[in-house]
Amino acid sequence: MIFIDLKFQEWQWQYQISTTFFVFVILPTLLWIYAKYITSSPNKYNKLEEPIKLVVPIPDEAKPHWKGKRLYPPNLTIRVPNEPNKIQSYCPATGQYLGTFSATSKEEMNQQIINAKKAQNSWKNSNFSLRRQVLKTLSRYILDNQQDIARIACRDSGKTKLDASMGEIMVTLEKLNWIIAHGERILRPSQRPGPSNLLIGMMKNGEVRYEPLGVVAALVSWNYPFHNLMGPIIAALFTGNAIIIKCSEQVIWSSKWFIDLVRVVLRSLKIDEDLVQLCCCYPEDADYFSSHPGLSHITFIGSKPVAHKVVESAAKELTPCVVELGGKDSLIVLDDIKDIKALSSVIMRGTFQSAGQNCIGIERVICLPKSYEKLVEIFSERVNQLRLGSDIDQLDEIDMGAMISDNRFKQLEALVEDAVSKGARLIHGGKPYQHPNYPQGHYFEPTLLVDVDSSMRIFQEEVFGPVLTMIKATDVDDAINLANGTEYGLGNSIFGSSFKQVNDIVNRLDSGNVAINDFATFYVAQLPFGGVKKSGYGKFGGEEGLLGLCVAKSVVMDKPLMRWFGVATSIPPPIDYPIKDDKKAWGFVSSLNTAGYDSRVWEVVKAFKKLAKGGA
Template sequence: MIAIDFSFQEWQWQYQISTTFFICVIVPAVYYVHAKYISNSPNNYNKLEEPLKLDIPIPQEAKAHWKGKRLYPPNLSIRVPNEPNKIQSYCPATGQSLGTFLTTSKEEMNQQVLKAKKAQQLWKKSPFTLRRKFLKTLSRYILENQEDIARIACRDSGKTKLDASMGEIMVTLEKLNWIIAHGERALRPSQRPGPSNLLIGLMKNGEVRYEPLGVVAALVSWNYPFHNLMGPIIASIFTGNAIIVKCSEQVIWSSKWFVDLIRLVLKSLEIDEDLVQLCCCFPEDADYFTSHPGISHITFIGSKPVAHKVVESAAKELTPCVVELGGKDSVLVLEDVKDFQALSSVILRGTFQSAGQNCIGIERVICLPKAYEKLVEIFTDRIEDFRIGSDIDQLDEIDMGAMISDNRFQSFEELIEDAVSKGAKLIHGGKPFQHPNYPQGHYFEPTLLIDVEPHMRIFQEEVFGPILTMIKATDVDNAIALANSTEYGLGNSVFGSKFNQLNDIANRLESGNVAINDFATFYVAQLPFGGVKKSGYGKFGGEEGLTGLCMAKSVVMDKPLLRLLGIATAIPPPIDYPIKDDKKAWRFIKSLNTAGYDNRIWEVIKAFEKLAKS
């Protein structure tokens, strides 16, 4: 049986629906309605957009039972001693080598820009049918090869397959299919009201047209090697741009394969594969790329310290940037939550997915007193049962994978030590974990820290790791104040039973995104995504993410009837050069302004009379 809980203000209804009825009747009905009335179904069945079926083998390193050479300290590093132009890739969960790659040189960056620019000149004229066919072909391949793609992402990042499925594959499929259904409409010329002046408004139409910028760039982080790479590529290709992605040096192995996949899809559709380029270099060599005059737009996903360098470099060419940085996202829990056990599952997923390496991961759980006690009890029991490891290599069930590296482990321990010294209580975890099978893997214990307060460093500083912190609020106002009291403002969630109250809280939270009675679904919903304060600026995702990769060209024209009659606007004689009578010219303009903008009928009539005499 499936239990469905419907909430409306103070009332609750619970229905028990048989699984058979749910699967055989409700699901098909919902699917039919969605396909027919919501998801732009005519596009889905256009023969010109029929997706191709591709058979692209995955690398040996991602297959089951792969036995690769293990690296050990001091060689367990992405840097190769005495060879600054090489990057060594390895699996952070097992320490197995994934190969060595050359960094992209400045000359190669120049060539990438030139190739991308040449390819984009033709692509910008491509029809939406072809653009959708590209997205549909890619979507079909991802759907039919989900486990293979997940294994590639896991091998390079250390996460679990489940985390890869939810955080990499599902959100990429959502972006693809949302753009397939709604992308063209978002990019159609936007009709505008035109001038408010009564006279000019009778003559002129206005619209905004969205034209591709050219060659755009995306600098993406390592925590979601598939989705963070695919998202900017999907949006750029659909908007008629070419793109150069600078991947993180931490995940060059998988990034190369994913970009090769995109290029193979393009090639299969007889589209110039030079539309998509991959650049990879160490941070100290990135300035040349981010200040390149051939790049028209930069999307940056990463940390605040690196963002300062990217924006400073881009300013040399006045290149516009969208900057998505970290957060200190909170969950506000009121005391009227109906099911704390179910809520605890949401919070655990939001905190420990990808070992906490998630920009919109839950960093603070702020609870009213009664809710606090209940959740602390539940978390104490559940977190101690977490199993850590590499589920693409082990037969055991795994809850949490590895971190990308161990370079933050000391910082985690210092944050925890600071909090405990100031009154917090460490309930579980708090230190690195040495896996019995993979001792060189980068594992940190799932950690529960309670009684955290604002004067502790861990309350203010982004953790980006598997640490669940519990904060007790005195009341709703105090909870909101606590949530707003850091320099970050990316996302928040609020849980309770009274929608009007939750809606009011959402309005008072200082963040770019809020989920009510859920976690991070604002991202899945393809709404514009981005933060405020030190979490960045600008948006990607949804309609704004597409139009943001375009030049908004404003076009004004005569009304269709005037064009049909052959009537064109002209400069009235009183104000035509050379001015024959400046007093008469002034009276004319004054009357024109009055006739166009005055809301007093008699004044407008008098102004028209004066215009007629002019």
């Protein structure tokens, strides 16, 4: 017993020494290695990649306590009477005038593409160190100026600062830093196995090299004016492309500032700022842009009706497109969910963020019976408490901002009325809201609609507004059928305690993206993003998003050992033109196939023997 105690004490003493050594020697060493080598990619360029400090003044309209003139109907519109080439900007939350801008003409589009191509001819040869420095400089500026960027996005879109921080700034920083860390590895030449033919495979190597496409375009929607614009720019620049962003007419005021920010970054690093251009026009001139022969690729983010026109125009020049359209995303709630209150918070955020104007927002909450009534009770209390307004102008606490315009209010009301007429219960909302301070602002009441079923239009049609729709499923199979029961297939979420059951459901859902026990984190995780069915095709984001902006150039070459010995491909005499002996030529080629692909050893031996005789 004494011996055991002594050994135990000795072991304890040794353990204490080891812990001290770990805390004061090993751990600091590991942290130093992580900081020096792992977080810098690659380390040899680290000093050259230091971000440049920028000073970019923000517009007066985004500063606190700004007092701008208000517009009232019929002047509360982006169209300027008798001036078809002018675009008027105003704040959708307050109706304040932001400025009038000239639409991009066809001649200007031509010149933008010429300038972009000229800049790209040099940029395509830039090294990854410089490309990372561009991204790091942009990332540092965003981190240091989050409040200003959020206020600019809010002023032009009507959303709250919190929604701008989460939906605009955080996801942009994630994309920047993910590409900084992993982009070069993804774009390195990809080594391939080469031919499976035994003879040819001994001689040849294969690889794929990823080269920039040239001048690419992104036609982006207004709901995330900062992130939707920045995301394509970040990917395009890192892959060595130039890019022209066609922004929505609804957010030209903020888009111009965001583009100017990127161009300041480029100028500060002595890079041609024509790499990044902004185009903004009305639909009547958009076809000219999307059918332009100078574009090598188009990313479109928007609605299905507009996508038809974009794809049709792009087809004239066979320009490849990635098309991300709307969704009718469902969130499935199983009966074994443990924390129903925490889940209700996720659903509230996923439904009402940016006033529901979110392509991967929660459009349908599909619940099994046990969870259904509990959630209805919670939402009946919580939705009624949401406060509307403009938090960059008000001192009050604000939960939800304005919608971009009021042009869909009648459609939203009609969807709610149709559902109620077919048996749904309207618990709260369902109509426009006249704000006491901003009566001209585009507000729609947070809406709770329960007992919805597949016979109602709101089950099938994208809402893109602040409507929480509750649907009761009889069992798991019914929930899956309901989730798959629309023409859309962008994203889904599933909440349940059994991972096996949840994982089985994932495999049965018709959608491009699924989050397990979470909402929309597939987008933040830099996975390839895109939908199926009428939600579009192609992917942006992640590895696939970067590679999609490149020409995949296939290269085959002699293996190093073959080059070292001076062995090169030659045409064997039996099959050299003109063919001298057809029978021998056939025997040679058929033996070559047998030797290269047959798995039977004796057949391979016989084939080699025949090859040695020249096919005879």
